[in-house]
Amino acid sequence: xxxxxxxxxxxxxxxxxxxxxxxxLGLIIILGVLNIINLAHGELIMIGAYVASMSYYxxxxxWLCFVLSVVTVSLVGVFLERAVISRFYENRIGAxxxxxxxxxxxxxxxxxxxxxxxxxxPLPPWKFSIxxxxxxxxxVLLFVVALMLVFVLWVFLYRIRVGVFTRATxxxxxxxxxxxxxxxxxxxxAFAIGAGFAGLTGALYAPTMSLVPLMGxxxxxxxxxxxxxxxxxxxxxxxxxxxxxxxxxxxxxxNWFGTFIGRVGLLIAALLIIRVMPNGISGFVRxxxxxxxxxxxxxxxxxxxxxx
Amino acid sequence: MSVVRRLLAxxxxxxxxxxFVLGLGTALVLVLIYPLVASxxxxxxxxxxxxxxxxxxxxxxxWGHCGTLSFGQVAFFGIAGYVxxxxxxxxxxxxxPTMLGALAALGVTAIVAAVFGFFVFYGQVSAWIAPxxxxxxxLILELFLGQTAGYEWRVGRALLGGxxxxxxxxxxxxxxxxxxxGTLSLYYVVVLGSVALALVIRAFxxxxxxxxxxxxxxxxxxxxxxxxxxNLIQVVVFVVAAVLAGLSGLIxxxxxxxxxxxxxxxxxxxxxxxxxxxxxxxxxxxxxxSTATLAFLGDFLAAHGGWYAVLLNGILLLAVxxxxxxxxxxxxxxxxxxxxxxxxxxRDQRVTAETPSTRSSVAAFDGSAASAAEVAQVSATARGGxxxxxxxxxxxxxxxxxxxxxDVSLSVREGELRCLIGPNGAGKSTLFNVITGRFLSDKGxxxxxxxxxxxxxxxxRVREGISMKFQTTRIYxxxxxxxxxxxxxxxDGEVGGGPQTRSWMLSMFGLASHLNERAANLTHAQKQWLxxxxxxxxRPRLLLLDEPTAGMIPGETRQTAEFIKELTRGxxxxxxxxxxxxxxxxxxxxxxxxxxxxxxxxxxxxWIEDHEEVRRIYLGER
Numbered sequence: 001x002x003x004x005x006x007x008x009x010x011x012x013x014x015x016x017x018x019x020x021x022x023x024x025l026g027l028i029i030i031l032g033v034l035n036i037i038n039l040a041h042g043e044l045i046m047i048g049a050y051v052a053s054m055s056y057y058x059x060x061x062x063w064l065c066f067v068l069s070v071v072t073v074s075l076v077g078v079f080l081e082r083a084v085i086s087r088f089y090e091n092r093i094g095a096x097x098x099x100x101x102x103x104x105x106x107x108x109x110x111x112x113x114x115x116x117x118x119x120x121x122p123l124p125p126w127k128f129s130i131x132x133x134x135x136x137x138x139x140v141l142l143f144v145v146a147l148m149l150v151f152v153l154w155v156f157l158y159r160i161r162v163g164v165f166t167r168a169t170x171x172x173x174x175x176x177x178x179x180x181x182x183x184x185x186x187x188x189x190a191f192a193i194g195a196g197f198a199g200l201t202g203a204l205y206a207p208t209m210s211l212v213p214l215m216g217x218x219x220x221x222x223x224x225x226x227x228x229x230x231x232x233x234x235x236x237x238x239x240x241x242x243x244x245x246x247x248x249x250x251x252x253x254x255n256w257f258g259t260f261i262g263r264v265g266l267l268i269a270a271l272l273i274i275r276v277m278p279n280g281i282s283g284f285v286r287x288x289x290x291x292x293x294x295x296x297x298x299x300x301x302x303x304x305x306x307x308x
Numbered sequence: 309m310s311v312v313r314r315l316l317a318x319x320x321x322x323x324x325x326x327x328f329v330l331g332l333g334t335a336l337v338l339v340l341i342y343p344l345v346a347s348x349x350x351x352x353x354x355x356x357x358x359x360x361x362x363x364x365x366x367x368x369x370x371w372g373h374c375g376t377l378s379f380g381q382v383a384f385f386g387i388a389g390y391v392x393x394x395x396x397x398x399x400x401x402x403x404x405p406t407m408l409g410a411l412a413a414l415g416v417t418a419i420v421a422a423v424f425g426f427f428v429f430y431g432q433v434s435a436w437i438a439p440x441x442x443x444x445x446x447l448i449l450e451l452f453l454g455q456t457a458g459y460e461w462r463v464g465r466a467l468l469g470g471x472x473x474x475x476x477x478x479x480x481x482x483x484x485x486x487x488x489x490g491t492l493s494l495y496y497v498v499v500l501g502s503v504a505l506a507l508v509i510r511a512f513x514x515x516x517x518x519x520x521x522x523x524x525x526x527x528x529x530x531x532x533x534x535x536x537x538x539n540l541i542q543v544v545v546f547v548v549a550a551v552l553a554g555l556s557g558l559i560x561x562x563x564x565x566x567x568x569x570x571x572x573x574x575x576x577x578x579x580x581x582x583x584x585x586x587x588x589x590x591x592x593x594x595x596x597x598s599t600a601t602l603a604f605l606g607d608f609l610a611a612h613g614g615w616y617a618v619l620l621n622g623i624l625l626l627a628v629x630x631x632x633x634x635x636x637x638x639x640x641x642x643x644x645x646x647x648x649x650x651x652x653x654x655r656d657q658r659v660t661a662e663t664p665s666t667r668s669s670v671a672a673f674d675g676s677a678a679s680a681a682e683v684a685q686v687s688a689t690a691r692g693g694x695x696x697x698x699x700x701x702x703x704x705x706x707x708x709x710x711x712x713x714x715d716v717s718l719s720v721r722e723g724e725l726r727c728l729i730g731p732n733g734a735g736k737s738t739l740f741n742v743i744t745g746r747f748l749s750d751k752g753x754x755x756x757x758x759x760x761x762x763x764x765x766x767x768x769r770v771r772e773g774i775s776m777k778f779q780t781t782r783i784y785x786x787x788x789x790x791x792x793x794x795x796x797x798x799x800d801g802e803v804g805g806g807p808q809t810r811s812w813m814l815s816m817f818g819l820a821s822h823l824n825e826r827a828a829n830l831t832h833a834q835k836q837w838l839x840x841x842x843x844x845x846x847r848p849r850l851l852l853l854d855e856p857t858a859g860m861i862p863g864e865t866r867q868t869a870e871f872i873k874e875l876t877r878g879x880x881x882x883x884x885x886x887x888x889x890x891x892x893x894x895x896x897x898x899x900x901x902x903x904x905x906x907x908x909x910x911x912x913x914x915w916i917e918d919h920e921e922v923r924r925i926y927l928g929e930r
Contacts, residue, residue, distance in 0.1 A: 037436050039443070087630065093377050096439055097585060098629040104578060104622025112615050217574055221447035224440045260452050267448055270441065271427035278431045290710065 007130030009251060011140070016254070017247035018143040021239055022204060023219040024226035025149060026197030028239050031232035032170050033190035036085065036095040040103035041223060042216025044195050046110065048073045048202025049118075049211050056121045056206075065121075069203035070196045077195025081188050089187075103216070111213040118211035142204055149197065154236055156193075166190060221263070225270045231280020238282035245269075245281070328593070328645070332503075339499050348490045352563070355495055357603040359559040361502035364583040364599045365509055365592055366552030372589030373513055374545045375525030376435070380424070380442030381553040381580040383449045386572030387420060388413040388554030389561045390453070393474040397466040401478030410480055414554050421550030425543040432539065446577045453569035473568025477561045487562050498559055505552075506596045513592065516794050521545060523784060523795050530782045533744065535770035535797030535846050553580070575618055579606075582625050588638020598637045697722045697881050698743070698774075698850055703752035705742050712738035713905040715752075720850065720883060725876045725897030727913075728885045731925060734902040736885045737779060740852050743883075744776045745769040757849065771797060775848035779855050779885075781835045785828035789819060789838060792827060796845035816871065817841060833864040840871075850881045857891050869894035901925070 027041045038044075048069040055065045080102060088095035126137030157163040168176040169186045177183050201219070209215065226246060230238030249269045254262030277284040343351055363381050371377045395409035424445065428438050457470025466474065479488040487494040512518050523531040524538055532538045561567050570576065579602075587598030609617035632639055698720040705713050713735035720726050728736050741747045743754060745766035754762040761769055784792060817837035822830065827838055836856060843851060853872070857865040865888065872895055876882055886892055892899065892913060899916045901909040903925050909916060916922055 031436075037440055084626070084630065091633075092436055093439070094629060094633065096377065096436065097581065098626055100578070100581065101622045101624075101626030101629060104618060105626065108615060108619040108622060112619060214574065217447055221444045221451075224444045228437055228440055228444075260448075260455060263448050263451060267441075267444055270444070271424070274431045274433050274437060274441075275427050276431075278433045291706070 004131035004133060007135075008133055009255065011130070011133075011135050012255060013247050013251045014143040015139050016250050017243045018139070018146040019205075020222055020226045020243035020246055021146040021150070022142065022197075022201040023223040024230065024243065025146075025153070025235070025239050026194035026201070027223050028227050028230055028232060028235045029153070029190055029197065030194035031227060032235045032238075033166060034085070034089070034187050035232065036088065036092050037099075037224075037227070038085075038191075038194070039096055039099040039220075040080070040106060041194075041198055042218075042220035043103045043106035044073050044076065044198035044216075045202040045205075045219050046107065046211075046213065046216040047076060048199030049206040049215065050110065050114070050202070051199070052203035052206045053118050053121055053211055057119060062121070062124075066200060066203045069199040071199075073199025073202070074192045074196035077192045077198075078188060080195075081191035085191065086184070086187070107213045107216060114213075116212060120209070120211055121207040123207040138207065145204060149200070150236060150240055157236070162186075162189070222266065225266050227280075228270050229273050229280055231277070231282040231284075233279060233282040233286050235282075237285050238280055241281040241285070245273075332593075336503065339503075343492055343495060351492075351495050352490050353604075353607065355489070355498045355559075355563055356607065357600045358498050358502045359563055360556055360579065360583065360603055361596050361599050362505055362559075363553040363556035364580045364587070364595050365502075365506055366549030367580045367584045368587070368589050368592050368595040369509060369513070369521075369552075370545055370549035371584065372591070372595070373518070373525060374521045374542060375528075376542060376546065377439040377581075378442040378546070378549065379439055379577050379581065380421075380445050381549065382572055382577040383442070383446040384417045384421060384550040384553040385557035385560070385576075386449060386453070386567065386569075388417045388557035389567040389571065390468070390474070391416045392558055392561055393477045393567060394463045394466040396478045397474070398464040401481065403481045403483060406478055406480045407482070410558055413558055414551050417554035417557075418547050418551050421547045422543060425546035429539045429542040429546070443577070446572065447574065450569050450573045453572060469568075471569060473566055473571075475566045477565045477567065479562040479565065480558070489563050489565065494562060498563075502596060502600075506592050510592045519787075519791060519795060523787075526784045526786065527782055529746075530778065530784075531795070532767050533746070533770060533776055533778075534795055534842065535767050535775075537767050578618075578621060578625070579603075582621050584635075585625060586628050586636050588635025588641075591635070591638045591641065594635060594637035594641055598635070601637075695722065696720065697724075697757055699755040700743065701753050701755075703739070703742055703749045703754065705738055705747055705749050707738075711905050713742070713902075716902070716905070716907055717752075718900065718907070720881050722849070722881055723876050723879045724881050725872065725895055726881075726883045727892045727895065727897050727899045728883060728902060729887070729889075729892065729899060729916075730902035730908070733904075735905040736902055737854060738905075739902065740776060740854055740883075740885065743769075744774055744852060767797070770846050770848075773847070773849035774852070775843040775846045775850070776852040777836075777839045777843045777854060777856060779858070781832075781839050783827045783835055783839050783842065786826060788824050788826055789830075790823045792838060792842050793845045796842060833860045833868075836860065837868070837871075844875075848880070850883070851875070853882065853884045855885055855887070857886065857888055862890075865891050866894060 023045065026044070027038060030036065030038050030041075051069045051072045052065040055068045056062065060068065080099075084098055084102065085095055088098055123136065124138045126141075127134050128137055128140075129135065155163075157167055165176070165181045166186050166189070168179075168181055169183045173183050176186075205219075209218070226239070226242045229246060230242030232238065246266050246269060249265050250262040253265040274280070342354065346354075363385055367378065367381050392409045392413040395412050396406055399405035399409065424441075428441060431437075453468065453473075454471055456468035457472070459467070461468040461470070468474065479486050479494070481487070485493050487497055513521070520531065520536055521541065523534075524536075524541060528538055557567075557571075560571065583599040583602050584595050586602060587595035589595065606617050606621070609620060628636060696719050698718070700716065700718045703713060703716045703718075704711065716735070716739060718726075718739070728739065730736055738747065742749045745761070745764055745768070749762055752762065753760060756769070756772055756774060759772065761772060761774075764772070784795075787795075817834070817840070819830075819834060819837060819841070822834070827835065830838060836858075840851075840853065840856060843853075856872070857868050860868065869891055872882055872884065882897075884892075884895065884897070896913065899911065899913050900907060901916060901919075901922050908925065909919055909922055911919075
């Protein structure tokens with residue numbers, strides 16, 4: 001009995017966290033580096049799902065479909081960033097409105113060109129069971145992939161030269177420019193990476209849901225809440241912390257009261273959290289860290305000053 | 309009549325332009341006679357084109373004037389529509405229930421908006437949070453309404469109805485007159501009501517409180533430091549915008565007798581934003597005109613192309629943001645008015661040219677001493693003696709752990725002139741910010757005029773009588789000098805003091821002749837002085853000046869010193885942060901030296917200058 005309940009809750013938690021993480025990771029990178037919110041994020045996810053479905057039915061193996069989605073959507077991202085978004089770096093709210101226009105164009109253009117729905121990819125029939133219930137192995141795979149993506153992002157940001165440049169740009173763009181970092185190029189790269197994550201998210205979820213032009217909105221509401229709670233200060237801490245926290249809020253609510261209450265719970269959680277942590281979890285964590293470091297360094301100083 | 313004229317005309321002394329009156333008059337006449345020639349169907353359509361006007365006017369107020377973008381207008385539209393429907397289905401469709409239903413709908417909308425706004429604005433979060441969370445609100449509301457099919461989703465006798473929504477909603481009834489679809493009464497109420505609403509909001513925006521709202525958009529922090537409860541004002545504007553959206557929602561259900569989740573959906577959430585952007589978010593009249601025009605075009609397109617209507621909306625939104633960000637209607641309107649205004653401008657320039665140029669502020673400064681004392685007298689209401697005005701004890705403040713100041717105590721008497729010096733990073737600015745309440749101190753007490761204020765938010769301390777000038781000049785470049793001084797909060801509820809006080813303040817700095825000039829056109833020193841005047845306009849008893857002479861040439865520095873001494877003679881206490889020792893010698897006050905976040909030494913300048921340790925700190929010797 002207990003194992004049924006715990007297994008069920010754990011599975012749902014992993015499922016919810018994977019969904020929040022995958023839908024928000026690309027958005028949070030773009031927020032962190034470019035300081036803008038891309039309202040066409042959901043539509044990039046939709047393109048990813050569509051590309052995966054189209055290539056799947058063209059006979060491409062599933063893993064290659066995913067790669068194709070990532071590449072295609074990254075290219076779309078580069079194009080959007082160069083053509084439109086780069087003109088709004090001084091006007092963040094303007095960037096939101098412009099990307100909102102882009103999202104309408106993409107979703108309605110898709111509706112007109114490709115019709116009201118796309119053939120879904122069949123769900124890989126992997127099953128496993130805990131206690132009395134049986135679960136989908138594919139959804140557990142999604143959770144694992146989500147965590148792997150975070151790791152990939154960490155390697156990029158902390159172990160690769162370009163990643164260090166990216167972090168420098170995030171912390172102080174003017175300074176980064178001053179020491180010769182091509183911040184414009186970093187911005188484009190960040191947008192491409194964010195878009196690539198969106199493409200992968202769409203491809204990964206293509207087997208699990210109906211593919212329609214407006215499917216992006218399923219992701220965006222949750223992605224926005226995750227980003228607000230996470231904050232743009234540190235994409236990794238923000239995305240991980242926020243998706244884990246929100247999944248912990250949503251899982252029991254959804255389990256006992258249904259999807260809608262789960263989502264309202266998320267919105268209310270987000271409102272409460274920004275009241276306490278205006279810069280989200282990652283901003284809060286940075287402050288905690290700095291405080292601890294300062295206390296340590298002061299203790300060090302006092303020890304050094306102490307008469308010998 | 310003249311008051312009405314002044315309120316309807318724009319700010320900056322603009323006149324009601326010819327094209328504005330002409331256009332408005334023609335439009336009104338056309339609207340009034342239209343029912344004589346039009347069919348009921350055509351009239352019904354016109355109502356549809358205008359029913360979004362309140363919602364977009366609300367967005368223009370919230371975004372264009374107060375600076376907060378919201379995608380939630382359509383959510384409040386839907387909430388009001390649904391609440392009205394539920395109310396009237398349960399309580400009947402005669403006069404009293406429908407009127408109460410309308411009130412209930414607007415009331416619920418206001419409450420939801422107030423709760424939402426409280427969390428968003430009181431956290432003082434970044435500007436992108438409000439649009440993102442309002443969008444999430446809209447999406448979640450649509451999701452909720454879409455899944456309410458079935459008998460368990462009912463309120464009393466009203467079924468929410470899932471994707472089908474609620475049908476057969478009764479229109480508002482007043483004294484037997486139904487504001488139903490196709491009636492003359494609904495036509496006149498909606499069309500004339502929209503125009504009247506636009507004019508009323510325009511008058512509000514042109515009032516001094518409207519100016520404060522625009523000031524919040526331009527510089528939230530500066531406006532807070534003029535004594536305004538910025539968070540509250542933002543919430544109020546958000547609620548007003550929501551209620552206006554709710555009004556549109558009510559008209560929508562009276563007009564169509566139904567409401568469904570798609571009216572709250574993503575596609576509809578786009579409409580107010582597009583209408584406002586295309587019109588020009590800073591102009592209410594342009595927003596109103598673009599709303600009616602685009603609703604008409606959208607309806608036409610929907611009849612002839614279905615899906616293409618939304619696609620074109622997206623293209624239009626993107627194109628306007630890229631190529632005409634101020635809005636198509638506003639840009640056209642300005643071009644038209646400029647043709648008329650040019651002649652007036654030429655006349656104005658001739659008048660200015662006749663007054664002697666006072667650009668050279670050295671010449672303008674003489675004879676201002678007397679008026680300076682007068683201002684100081686006005687400022688310092690409670691004078692006399694040398695009791696402590698500000699008593700700060702044991703103040704500490706750290707940022708993410710770095711102790712900016714620790715255990716600092718500072719006492720300032722009425723009429724005292726105190727200089728705060730110290731090397732960079734000594735904590736001078738932090739101490740200022742803790743005294744003004746921009747940061748709350750971690751430890752310690754601050755007593756101002758016998759009252760503990762360390763827990764008060766910044767705007768309340770301004771009202772108690774503590775005012776500050778920021779380190780980098782922060783003024784509102786687009787406003788004239790006269791408008792600047794109207795912005796300050798005053799304890800008597802009056803904004804900015806009488807015209808006399810204003811002209812004293814400005815003449816003191818030789819700024820009086822620039823009264824109607826845009827602040828952006830001033831010289832650097834004049835901008836600094838303007839900001840000091842702005843700080844004085846709140847009638848402080850303690851004035852904090854953060855590097856008031858930065859970037860000034862020696863002559864200007866000397867004038868500033870003279871002026872500050874004059875202010876203290878009237879009883880005003882002043883704390884000055886400066887690096888310029890020459891300036892400190894000129895103002896000759898008591899000096900407090902901060903070093904590594906602590907008070908290092910305190911005394912008259914001559915003593916400080918002889919103090920070896922202080923010299924070491926400044927010269928960086930170790």
